[in-house]
Amino acid sequence: MEIIQIVGFGLIATVLILVVKEQKPMFAFLLATFAGLVIFLFLLGKIEAIIAVLEELANRTGIPSIYLKTILKIIGIAYIAEFGAQIVRDAGQESIASRIEFAGKVLILVMAVPIISVVVDTVIGLLPAGG
Template sequence: MDIIQLVGLGLVAAVLILVIREQKPLFAFLLAAFTGLYVFLALAGRIEEVIAMLQRLADRSGIPGIYLETVLKIIGIAYIAEFGAQIVRDAGQESVASKIEAAGRVFILVLAIPIIGVIIETVIGMLPEGG
């Protein structure tokens, strides 16, 4: 599915949501959530292509797979947390959306700690001994 189709779907869904929201707010919310989920799933194939390309580049450059895997997990967490927060915002729950975003940041920090540790060890290893 190309971008024109996804934008068209989004516009049609937006108009339907605006029309339905007054009479059936729950149905309007469900329509928004399912439209967002459909767009997200439609992009899954494209995301797989990007991941495969990054994997090839990492293999050629000699970067250990664990680093690429961790970065991809971090990106995935960011997208999923943002997607979830936006759906909750659509339901009018800003406070819960903020909590989802905070949880995403914590998960990202937990995954990033080993990479940060390697960077710090590398910098320390480049410093002259003794001082």
């Protein structure tokens, strides 16, 4: 069970961070960042598998790949922004973390505009012609 490994690693990292934090706060921060990256890298294979399944589903249903790629980019932006904001929060910089989250939201909106346009065009196409 991978979750047991992840939680175990997280608990060990937390204990180390708490022990080191009193003497070397900067080292504790670097250790926390490193632990977060290790957990992310551990999950990378799972993320790749999910992407492969979604691509296969999109191919079978005939959904253009550009839409799937855009949605995956949006999800990626959300995760990266959250991850970055949490690291910055761990360093005690709440205002910068908030700006990272805001930037992520703006970039998500920018990426979503083409999909929103297609949805609106589709809905307009379904409406009966006025007259």
